[in-house]
Amino acid sequence: MVQFQAQDEFLVDGQPRELVTELWSELTKIQSTEWIMKAKQRDLYLAMQGITFTLSGIERPLPVDLIPRIVEVAEWNHLEKGIKQRIKALELFLDDVYGKQQLFADRIVPKSLIVTSEHFHRSAHGIKPANGVRIHVSGIDIVRDQQGVLRVLEDNLRSPSGVSYVLENRRTMAHVVPELFNEYSIRSVDEYPERLLAALVAAAPDKKSHPNVVVLTPGVHNSAHFEHAFLARRMGVELVEGRDLYCKNNQIFMRTTKGSELVDVIYRRIDDDFLDPIHFKPDSVLGIPGVINAARSNNVAIANGIGNGVADDKALYPYVPKLIEYYLNEQPIIPNVDTFDLQLPDVMAFVLKNISDLVVKPVAGSGGYGITIGPRATKGELEEVAKEISSNPRNWIAQPLIALSTCPTVVEDGTIASRHIDFRPFAVNDGKEIWVLPGGLTRVALVAGNVVVNSSQGGGSKDTWVLAESETDVKSYPEIFEESLIDPLDHEVVPPTVGPDVLPITRMQQQEEQQQQTGVNNA
Amino acid sequence: MAWRLSVTHSTSFQYESEVSASFNEARMTPVNTPDQFVISHDLKVNPFSTVFSYKDYFGTEVKAFDVQTPHTYLEIVSQSLVETNIPALGNLNASWDDLQSDVLKNDLREYLSFTELVNPITPPFELRLQDTPLDAIHFLNKAMREQITYLPGSTNVYSPASEAWEKRAGVCQDFTHASLSILREAGIPARYVSGYLYNGSGEIGEQVIGESHSWVEAWVGHWLPFDPTNGNPVAEDHILVARGRDYHDVSPLKGIFSGGRSRKIEVTVSLTRIA
Secondary structure (H helix, E strand, O other), X not given: OOOOOOOEOOEEOOEEXXXXXXXXXXXHHOXXXXXXXXXXXXXXXXXXXXXXXXXXXEEEEOOEEEXXXXXXXXXXXXXXXXXXXXXXXXXXXXXHHOOOOHHHXXXXXXXXXXXXXXXXXXXXXXXXXXXXXXXXXXXXXXEEOOOOOEEEEEEEXXXXXXXXXXXXXXXXXXXXXXXXXOOOOEOOOXXXXXXXXXXXXXXXXXXXXXXXXXEEOOOOOOOOHHHHHHHHHHHOOEEEOHHHEEEEOXXXXXXXXXXXXEOOEEEEOOOHHHHOOOOOOOOOOOOXXXXXXXXXXXXXXXXXXXXXXXXXXXXXXXXXXXXXXXXXXXXXXXXXXXXXXXXXXXXXXXHXXXXXXXXXXXXXXXXXXXXXXXXXXXXXXXXXXXXXXXXXXXXXXXXXXOOOOEEEEEOOOOOEEEEEEEEEOEEEEOOOOEEEOOOOEEEEOOOOOOOOOOHHHOOEEEEEEEEOOOHHHXXXXXXXXXXXXXXXXXXXXXXXXXXXXXXXXXXXXXXXXXXXXXXXXXX | OOEXXXXXXXEEEEEEEEXXXXXXXXXXXOOOEOOEEEEEXXXXXXXXXXXXXXXXXXXXXXXXXXXXXXXEEEEEEEEEEEEEOOXXXXXXXXXXXXXXXXXXXXXXXXXXXXXXXXXXXXXXXOHHHOOOHHHHXXXXXXXHHHHOEEOOOOOOOOOOHHHXXXXXXXXXXHHHHHHHHHHHHOOOOEEEEEEEEOOOOOOOOOEEEEEEEEEEEEEOOOEEEEXXXXXXXXXXXXXXXXXXXXXXXXXXXXXXXXXXXXXXXXXXXXXXXXX
């Protein structure tokens, strides 16, 4: 068994780091009975605001811990630079993979790795976004290892969720524990919706000055529906489902009470597989038939891009440092977590031998599902996973177990205990600049010792304070503003049954002719 | 001496009740290759629809169109005029060892993997016992017609290789899928080719009813086309339209529609040798 000691974000040998001295003295003044009361206030506030996350089918408030995480200026600058670098390289990678494929000729990444990725979509080949952006929004998961080094754990380039909690956590904290803010100058996170909208506007074809932007959601049953609605409301744009949109002559329209409106940009929060039944699942009713060819002819922009998943496939992850060198001629600013490529026979042998000390992850998994943590697994589980990875090396990666850093957290009985955390900062690319939201989602494992922190695994979150460098970028106290700043919408999206132009596509059927088989009904 | 062939490929769908919307992609445009030159091509859709063209991942010209006026029939007529030659073949003397090269296996991975339609089957022979991969192709080209009977109606558009193999019957799509399965199992990269076959006497001006056809290209040093359905060489009578991993990548017409109930499809392909 590997011995390791996690770093703590606040304490060294029980003493607060300089960065948190003031905060720590405030925190330790609060009695456990007070913490319990504050937690109740928090839950009430969250419930009133309707901030929920669906876990295993049950809606519940996303628990925000009342102790923030603090990121100092120098560390933030380092992270910001590293994230920008990474996104820049991954944008070039996607452009290459869905275009010229120069990287295969130059032997940077094995072609077989890309063409066997379930997220490599051949139908995205040749789609050239108007402003060149495919990764409009990304969430790069960062962990601190036992040496204190920040590392990228994984990239999320499809529909990373959680940013709404970043904004809501700040407001919740201001309501429940305003006294903690006193000694710190914290950068504001409220700019996010504006920045996102600006990036979506910049993505519009034909450089329109007032393009029609919509947020496409799979519907109220999706676990992130709260966020879809939140972002649409805060950007002042329509929240739509697939049936509210239709494609005609390679253009996308939205049905409204005032007739049909042309749509220029779709910020979609549905997976590629459901986006267009012509190219993907023919029985999908969540998407819009024809939308991929509309994007191909640059009549509509789709954010994030189709097929981005090939860049956040965990099997590609070990190659990202190499991609940064290849496309940018730079050394990676934030290192990866060491990763074993199981497709190499010697490496596989090593991993099988040391499996009880390693973490094994499915390349297609997300949300922490399917991960086996060697030291915590039973012998039977390890044998099972060893069998799986040897029969299908392409679908798995292995990594050394990282002792994620910890942070003091208020636990159920009102005491402060240390819990493992990770960090997901969000970046927005408008084609001219990659902007990293100064803050992010710090996820915390609420079970003692647990190192899987995903909210889909019952984790909580922390407000993340990025400290301000100078007075100019300070908004030391979060603004508490009213939801209703956005103008009441001048129209409503109507259900498709009264759509003026075409009948709803309720049930799609496939038609295909067999080769050399004429006159046969293939139904 | 090059041939000049005119092809008319008509597809019509009849719906029992009104269809409100239909979205389709046609892959019916012959491609330009060193052995084939497309003089003209035109695709018409009735009810009238604007056609949008693009080149897909495999280099095939795709014609996409939607029909959004209520309709009870849909007719697609694709007309091409193509000059064809006997394909020039490169050196075909790759050894079995050559096919084991990591570079080759990496670069041609897509043509070495099984797919939903090109799934594993168990032939009563072992291709790898042949002296060279080229011998294996010649052997397979003969063997397929001994294994499978050409029988329209025995399979459908979604049938995988294994289904035709069990029935020992199928159409060219099945001959092609089964051949691809056996080749890939033996480590020979192989791809699906879709196109047209002229099967007339060769007399200039005589219109013959032909068919939408499929055959195989296998990599044995260079790509070698062969036609396991007929066992004939691929020559001026074959017009190449699309290449892919299996039928799904090249289907001549693929679409979805909503509304109407059942339908009848009629497909006719007529070819005329002009010169």
